Amino acid sequence: MDRIETQASGGCQCGAVRYHVTAVLDTSHICHCRMCQKAAGNFFIALIGVPRDAIAWTRGEPATFASSDKAMRGFCRDCGTPLLYDYHDSKHINLTTGSFDNPAQFPPRVQFGVEAQLPLFGHLSIKAEGTTEETMAAYVDAIRTSNHQHPDHDTAHWPH
Template sequence: MAQEMTGGCQCGRIRYRVSIDSDDAYLCHCRMCQRATGGVSIAFKNVPVAAVAWEREPDHYASSPIAARGFCRECGTPLTFAYPDSGKIDLTVGSFDDPSRFRPIHHFGAESLHEAWIDTSAVPRHRCDSYDKLNERWIEAVGKIPD
């Protein structure tokens, strides 16, 4: 059953609503995505273009001769990847207001995959809300710790 979900960029300038019919998502490791995001991979949710309603359209740039990426020119948040002749679009999982629903079902661009970043279950974990110096900065700057 389809569920409407919302998302947008970090600064809130770009917002969207989208009808989602599954939890399926994927990780792209291709060098284009690595360079576009500065990360070792990016998580995408592929949806029909018609399923997305933008409150404000994202800015776009042609990231290659065959594809374009949507982003916010104010805060730099990567939002989309699409082939101009496709009826589908990839939304960045991290741009959803609640990305916890999604589960990766495959890796794409596996030729550029960095194995050391795939299984990090043994790496120690630290919480932002337990890092006093970070919390002090937020309180001093805006009076509260952000969500």
């Protein structure tokens, strides 16, 4: 992953949380995995890696939800805008590309989590890197065994 020096800002829909970055990684991507679909409330999520030393929260800070014991999702507690995915063992965090003031600055280069890709997105011109099992092989078991996401069906009780 190459570090790209830049200047970019972004934040949530209501403005309660704002950030500024001085570098990004060449990892702009969309992820179709089921966890990302649920976290975004959408068909996929667009993310870009940011070195931890290159981000400053300039107004407020995101609230978080531990989507597994290994990762958390960040969002604005006031308006609900998804802002980040943070795998704890990584040297970077992933910010939602759509939360940047100029999201066109970071077009997605690849797709991940294609096992959950909806058929209508099967012909995107963005290179597909593979399934979650393939692209997250070193982490997928730890995430799966500590998954805190509600299953895709109604349950009588939650959490389990």
